[in-house]
Amino acid sequence: MELAEAKVKFIETWGKLGSEWGINRTMAQVHALLLVSPEALTTEEIMETLRISRGNANMTLRDLIGWGLIEKQHKAGERKEYFYADKDTWNIARQVAKERRKRELDPVLKVLEELTQVEGDQNDPAYQTFNKSVTDINKLAKNVDKTLDTMFKAEENWFWGSLFKLFK
Amino acid sequence: MELAEAKVKFIETWGKLGSEWGINRTMAQVHALLLVSPEALTTEEIMETLRISRGNANMTLRDLIGWGLIEKQHKAGERKEYFYADKDTWNIARQVAKERRKRELDPVLKVLEELTQVEGDQNDPAYQTFNKSVTDINKLAKNVDKTLDTMFKAEENWFWGSLFKLFK
DNA sequence: TTAAACTTTCAGTATGTTTTGAAAGTTTAA
DNA sequence: TTAAACTTTCAAAACATACTGAAAGTTTAA
Structure with missing residues (x-):
């Protein structure tokens, strides 16, 4: 299996597990995506990769921060906010x-x-x-x-x- | 608090917990009802107490049996099926x-x-x-x-x- | 047999949850 | 200031899940 394909499968599986455990699918998927990303990602990148709307991405990211699963990161000289997941x-x-x-x-x-x-x-x-x-x-x-x-x-x-x- | 009121509260709480954990509310409520019933109950009695339809009651009872949480009981000389929950x-x-x-x-x-x-x-x-x-x-x-x-x-x-x- | 008593099924409806996208809000740099 | 870059909100739409009730099916007793 290719890495790219494997990532997709991981994100899907994590999303399904999440929804069976009362955590909404998108939230679990965004979390999964950040778990396998070595770099912090922007809202834009997340929206594109998972093909979700801006509103959805924003709400989900806020929820994940509320759960203590991800954090915002500011990059010097940049306006955009980056997000990364605790990998532990x-x-x-x-x-x-x-x-x-x-x-x-x-x-x-x-x-x-x-x-x-x-x-x-x-x-x-x-x-x-x-x-x-x-x-x-x-x-x-x-x-x-x-x-x-x-x-x-x-x-x-x-x-x-x-x-x-x-x-x- | 009266016993009757306490039962209702127990059934509600159990139902809410169930739905937060991916078990549907009605299923958890029927289970709760049987847990606090000293006697096995008929479909009819369950329908009335929880005010749910016959179809819903029937499906839910079958699911609960599938989960191994309740059992059917036949009473001698009776046509009706009775259901009771394992209390352990x-x-x-x-x-x-x-x-x-x-x-x-x-x-x-x-x-x-x-x-x-x-x-x-x-x-x-x-x-x-x-x-x-x-x-x-x-x-x-x-x-x-x-x-x-x-x-x-x-x-x-x-x-x-x-x-x-x-x-x- | 037959018909009453009871159980099961399932299409349609209701209810609840998630997602969208456009508009409003905020921040920053010039 | 102001306007571009970015974030947040929220009403409406899409989607998912649960429930109803009438009809069909099954079992039992006479």
Whole structure:
């Protein structure tokens, strides 16, 4: 396979994965493009390569900056803004996990905590079932939350190394 | 908060979480409803409670069965089919992880493996960057894959217990 | 058999999300 | 200043996904 063809395939795959995980396709594709670009790119270049509109490119780039996945770069003597992606995979994974926790897990944990407090008749099967399910899910969610915390603080090698020592 | 109100809130929250994670809202809601129901429910009851159409209920129930999250139950002397959810949170988490790996991670791994094989000029920065990004992501994806494997085989207590011993 | 009870399908509709492109806004150099 | 270079916004259009409901299909009991 040619490099050019491979790049296209990578961008497509990353885009598809993104859309399956609630990140919009274009955002994932722009990210992929910057991941395989040795140099920072301009909005113009991104628009051309992915054949997307100026508006779309602009919004997507702003979103990616918001997610902490890419950064603006100013080149001396140039008016245009350049964008480049952090190429460290571990940082990317951490950044995405962090953002999603904040947006999705945290609010759910809050509701679950509230729902475990609901009181009722201990002999009512409806109450028993509700309570058991909510309590169990809450426990699981808290575990995930703690593990993520550890992940955010950890170095990549330490994290996976420890995990493998453990799991052989 | 009343039990009835709490149930509604649980169903809503679960539905929202589902839709943020690429599982459709109705599917997550039906699952939530069954999770807090001590008895198996009929299609009719589900339709009424969640105010969805017969067609939607039927498709969603089949999907949930496909995901291994709920099962049909036949009651002696009855024509109607009843549905109930596995209430074991650990099983649910495992089941969802298993399905998503099969549907999403596996195909991506296959492409990444292919892309790491692409050959090129070692001195070309474009090739270097492409290769580094793809190789790194491939490594990360493989790690995730292995960890999931361990999770599928593990008992809940052992899994989280080990993780915590490790992470203190 | 047959008809009532129940389940499944699917074309059309509704709803939600993403993208476009032109206009408005901002910055910079002369 | 002013005008060119560039960035941002947003209403409307395109696209994607989910849902409805009536019709077709299946099963069961008598």
